[in-house]
Amino acid sequence: MERNSIVKAIANILAERGVGNLLPLEYPLSPLEHVFPKSIIVVREDEPSTIVAAALSSDDYIGRLFEIREQYMMDNNTTEETNNEKLATGIDTSTSGITSSDLSIERTLRSKSGIHMKSYFTDGTTKFFCKIFFAEQFDALRRNCGCEESFIASLAQCAKWDSSGGKSGSTFLKTKDGRFLLKQISRYEMDAFSNFAPSYFQYMSEAFFHELPTVLCKIFGLYRVGYKNMTTGRSIRMDILVMENLFYDRCVQKIFDLKGSMRNRHVQVTGKENEVLLDENMVEYLFQSPLFLYSHSKQMLRESLHNDTLFLSRLDVMDYSLLVGIDEEKQELVVGIVDFIRTFTWDKKLESWVKDSGIFGGGGKEPTIISPRQYRIRFREAMDRYFLMVPDFWTTINI
Known part of the structure; x- marks a missing residue:
């Protein structure tokens, strides 16, 4: 060797x-650790994030991304020259204070095409690969959120994260600094997100540059990674998405995963760290400690949920959750819609119809799977009930 x-x-x-x-x-280094020329990343077979970090720090990726940015800057310069000509003739071309950098990011996010890059590297014993989906859009999104500089450093180390209580059964990893979460997704979920990714990026551009209220949890990257160790015979292949950790640098005592349903939405409270409680647990909690919001906070949450659920419903997305963390130290709620990449496929439509009609023992009970439109309505109504508003001086009260 x-x-x-x-x-x-x-x-x-x-x-x-x-x-x-x-x-x-x-x-x-241990047998599971690998180093490569011109790379400062130690790639570990049991830490998939390190494969992504190595790919994003490679000369090939950086070079191609630089070429893409240069092309966008050239396009922006051409647009500015055209705008200057129009100004000379008295045509208003105001961009409402959007800078050239912002314009470049916005145009990148609104692009209907996406470039997927592949990266391969080997140390003689183990071959690694990483496919980077929608490279330029995710790069623009990270730059706008101010996390591009720290992204690779965060991914350089990760650990398995055990969030007990939730029902998804998904494998989660957390970067050692706690800034990002990595979730392994199925091939079906990968295909679903790839199909509506352009709509997602455009929606985020509306939030960034046109003040659209939203509480969608930000997804910062989508990757397919794998390796094969020729010596040990070990190999792996997985699809992962990297998203923000809503509770980063927060002192969150309670976490709730809310879907707006009371059917099988209760878990036994154990008091374990990172325990995720469900809707019925929330109702029990509210009897003891109601959650009150200021009127402007309630209005902002209502508008955000209206926008987000309408957007997801139009994409045929369902089964998403509102993740809620109670930061008792700052007396704040931390919220975000997560798990929004499951679409309403024909098999779910069939399951819903069978259970709703009572055929084959459905019994006419409320189906566990409902349409995106029904899910949206139920979700909004439930969230409106969970969070109460504290009236202020400007609140109109009808008597």
Whole structure:
């Protein structure tokens, strides 16, 4: 093996120089760790985020991304020259204070096409690969959110994150600094998000540059990663998305995953760290400690949920949740819509119809799977009930 050859070479040099009585040299990295030329990232087989970090820091990715940015800047300069000509003739071309950089990011997010990049690297024993989906759009989104500089450093280390209580059963990883979460998704979920990704990026551009209220949890990257170790025979292949950790740098005592349903939405409270409670647990909690919001906060939440659920319904997306964290230290609620990449496919339509009609034992009970429109209505109504408003001086009260 190459790493053993390096160690032997160093040992021979020390022996030639008369340095004796030394313990045998050991390679500083474990068999699961790998390093590559021109890369500062230590890639670990049991930490998929490190594969992404290595790919995003590679010269090939950086070079191609630079070319894309240069092209967008050239297009922006052409647009500005056209605008200057129109101004000279008295035509108003105001951009409401949007800078050239903002304009470049907005145009990138609104692009209907997406470039997917592939990165391959090997250290002689193990072959790694990473496919980067929608490279330029996710790069623009991260730059606008101010996390591009720290993104690679965060992904350089991760650990399995156990959020107990939730029902998704998904595998989650958290970066060691706690800024981002990585979720393994199915091939179906990967295809679903890839199909509506252009709409997602355009929606986020509306939120960033046109003050559209939203509480969608931001997705910062979509990747397909894998490796094969020729020595051990170990191999892996997975699709992962990287999203913001809503509770980063927060002191959150209680977490709720809310869908607006009371059917099988209760878990036994254990008091474990990162325990995720459900809708029925929320109702129980509200009897003891009602959650009151200021009128402007309630209005902002209502508008955000209206916008987000309408957007998701139009994409045939359902089964999303409002993740709520109670930060008792700051007396604040931290909220965000998560798990919004499941679309209403024909098999779910069939399941809903069978349960609703009572055929094959459905019994005419409320179906566990409902249409995106029904889900949207139920979701909005439930969230409006969960969070109460504190009237202020400007609140109109009808008597």
